[in-house]
Amino acid sequence: MPFLSDHHGCQGWKGEMAERIRAFDWSGTSLGPLQHWSHSLRSTVQLMLGSPMPMVMLWGPLGYMIYNDAYAEFAGGRHPYLLGCAVELGWPEVAEFNRGVMNTCLSGGTLSYRSKELVLLRNGVPEDVWMDLYYSPVAGDDQAPAGVIAIVVETTAHVISERRRQAAEAAYRAENERVQLALNAGALLGSFVWDVQANVLSSDERFARTFCYPPDQPLDNLPIDITESRIHPDDVSRIKELTHYSVTQGGPYNAEYRVRREDGSYTWVLASGRCEFDDSGQALRFPGVLIDIQERKIAEEALRQLTRNLEQRVLEEVNARLSAEEQLRQVQKLEAIGGLTGGVAHDFNNLLQVIAGNLHLLARHEADNANVQRRSAAALAAVERGAKLSNQLLAFARRQPLSPANYHPRHLHEGLGELLQRALGETIHLEVQLPADPWCIHVDRNQLENAVLNLAINARDALGGEGRILISAENQVLDPRFCAGKGIGAGQYLCLSVADNGPGMSADVLKQAFEPFFTTKVDGHGTGLGLSMVFGFVKQSGGHIEILSSPGQGTRVQMYFARSVAPQPPAAAPAQGPRAGTGEACILVVEDNAEVRSAAVEMLEHEGYRVRTAASGDAAMQLLLEGLKVDLIFTDVVMPGLIKSTDLATWAKTQAPPIAVLFTSGHTRDMISRNHQLNPDTHLLSKPYGPADLSAMVRSVLGA
Numbered sequence: 001m002p003f004l005s006d007h008h009g010c011q012g013w014k015g016e017m018a019e020r021i022r023a024f025d026w027s028g029t030s031l032g033p034l035q036h037w038s039h040s041l042r043s044t045v046q047l048m049l050g051s052p053m054p055m056v057m058l059w060g061p062l063g064y065m066i067y068n069d070a071y072a073e074f075a076g077g078r079h080p081y082l083l084g085c086a087v088e089l090g091w092p093e094v095a096e097f098n099r100g101v102m103n104t105c106l107s108g109g110t111l112s113y114r115s116k117e118l119v120l121l122r123n124g125v126p127e128d129v130w131m132d133l134y135y136s137p138v139a140g141d142d143q144a145p146a147g148v149i150a151i152v153v154e155t156t157a158h159v160i161s162e163r164r165r166q167a168a169e170a171a172y173r174a175e176n177e178r179v180q181l182a183l184n185a186g187a188l189l190g191s192f193v194w195d196v197q198a199n200v201l202s203s204d205e206r207f208a209r210t211f212c213y214p215p216d217q218p219l220d221n222l223p224i225d226i227t228e229s230r231i232h233p234d235d236v237s238r239i240k241e242l243t244h245y246s247v248t249q250g251g252p253y254n255a256e257y258r259v260r261r262e263d264g265s266y267t268w269v270l271a272s273g274r275c276e277f278d279d280s281g282q283a284l285r286f287p288g289v290l291i292d293i294q295e296r297k298i299a300e301e302a303l304r305q306l307t308r309n310l311e312q313r314v315l316e317e318v319n320a321r322l323s324a325e326e327q328l329r330q331v332q333k334l335e336a337i338g339g340l341t342g343g344v345a346h347d348f349n350n351l352l353q354v355i356a357g358n359l360h361l362l363a364r365h366e367a368d369n370a371n372v373q374r375r376s377a378a379a380l381a382a383v384e385r386g387a388k389l390s391n392q393l394l395a396f397a398r399r400q401p402l403s404p405a406n407y408h409p410r411h412l413h414e415g416l417g418e419l420l421q422r423a424l425g426e427t428i429h430l431e432v433q434l435p436a437d438p439w440c441i442h443v444d445r446n447q448l449e450n451a452v453l454n455l456a457i458n459a460r461d462a463l464g465g466e467g468r469i470l471i472s473a474e475n476q477v478l479d480p481r482f483c484a485g486k487g488i489g490a491g492q493y494l495c496l497s498v499a500d501n502g503p504g505m506s507a508d509v510l511k512q513a514f515e516p517f518f519t520t521k522v523d524g525h526g527t528g529l530g531l532s533m534v535f536g537f538v539k540q541s542g543g544h545i546e547i548l549s550s551p552g553q554g555t556r557v558q559m560y561f562a563r564s565v566a567p568q569p570p571a572a573a574p575a576q577g578p579r580a581g582t583g584e585a586c587i588l589v590v591e592d593n594a595e596v597r598s599a600a601v602e603m604l605e606h607e608g609y610r611v612r613t614a615a616s617g618d619a620a621m622q623l624l625l626e627g628l629k630v631d632l633i634f635t636d637v638v639m640p641g642l643i644k645s646t647d648l649a650t651w652a653k654t655q656a657p658p659i660a661v662l663f664t665s666g667h668t669r670d671m672i673s674r675n676h677q678l679n680p681d682t683h684l685l686s687k688p689y690g691p692a693d694l695s696a697m698v699r700s701v702l703g704a
Contacts, residue, residue, distance in 0.1 A: 024083055030059075031064060041138075044147070054071040055071055055150065056149075057149055057150075059138075114132055131153060133150065133151070137149075189290040190210060195284075196285060202220040202221070211226060212262055231259060243255075253274060268294045269293060324485025353689070356690060357603065380690075429467070429469070430471070431471070438473045439493075450537075454531075462502035470500075472497045475563075478493050493561060494563060504549045504552055587604055588624070589604070590615075600694070603694050604698070632662060636663075637684075
């Protein structure tokens, strides 16, 4: 492209940027070819090129960039690519800022900034920069704003330097304030200079006063032996070692020691200094300062004491956690065994029911056969022992159905004392101790008294039939530390204890005491399920049980039950149901086991009831919906099919009048109870049962 002639006013432009501007093809921009530029634009460019200040022209609405040599140096690696480029494309990281500048100045306004902080990309990395910026509109030939002239002066170095200076001044002021605070607070106890050659001290008045020099002693001639005499004897040798090192090696001297006051007490000080040497390396003088560190030493001692206490607490917490983990492992072990034994007990009870039912029927049919009566009686006695064993397994597994109610501990003395004495024998001295006002608890009374009886019999056996057994109750408030890992929450509890003065247990025996089938008795003298049953009952009742025992110190079993504040229920009147043999009551027997169902039907028919049967809940519901009228539904708890025993019970309650329901099961599996605790309106006959049990329960439910 040809250069402009002189009359166009461009040949007078000087410098590298002038050459680049003349060589640039401007026809691709809104400025058009150079020879068509307006007089005002050429004049402004000539002014800009002659300025030593970094200046840039932003022409037109898009702000096409024309700049001088100083601005080219500021642009760095973006030069020469910025020439003829729209400002928002050339500086994209500050495009919004530049857009605001263009809008303001093209509207006739001006802008100026002092140390404006911007973030620019330099070598591809964002960098904080500060600049003085001045923006003014440039008029076209028609006197309307056609561009913007900008003066750009980077002040980053100045801003950083100024900030560092201000930070240094602030640090100096803070340090000076700390020194003044230390001086005002009395932390500085004075300064001293030790003349090593003459072995004398010179100091200020505060130093001399700290070491109790006589008031008339010249401060430039203080005998060093007086200073040494005031230092605690235990600190002297260490100070001499530090002093010798500083004098011979030239290292810094920092010694903490105790100085005796006039009243005979000691205070902690810190002496700091450094030895000065002559040209030949001989020690000349030893300047230093004395600082009061008594408060710091008191704080350090308090911290050490706190640390020791904390370590002790941590040790106690760790031991408590280990104990809780051991208890948890034991509980999990017993839970696993309980799950297994519960399942076994369920199937075992169904088998016993078949055996018991048929034995009762056999004895009834062969009433005149002495051999049959004798043998069936022996077999039924074995069934009863098996049922007791099964119930103990269910108790340990926490799957026995409970009927909890408010229980007052006075029943231990009034209702159980005489029975216990008869069971234990005359050679056992039984004592029952209750507080004046014992707290009530919410438990199954029969199971609780069975548990106490079991524990008392265990104690009798441990005593060898002769000794003292104490049954006691105590109101206790348990804190969170005691309850940790025991499965109970802090609060008010009644502690029931059964204690003996027998030989006690070893640690190994104590660990296994609650495990089912574990016993220290000889073969044939115990199943090992007594303590297991008590353990399961207490846990199922939401309580905690523990054994305290050691060889030669006797044994104490403690059961904790949460206090109940519910009122005592009134005594229930005996139910008066229809008597057997009248035939007015119809019973629907729902049982999936054919042998159990057949035995139950024969027992009920023998009592005079009309009986219908169903092998499942589905079949029973179909009979009822088809119009079968019954007075009682006698149903197994666990059955196959879609209709469960609980569904039958719910349907029966909605009828007018409601139909009575009696459940039976060898193991409820929590289907008709919550945590195997029956509601007052839920009736359950546990397997195995005999004709008398069945007849009495049916009369009771029909009467209720």
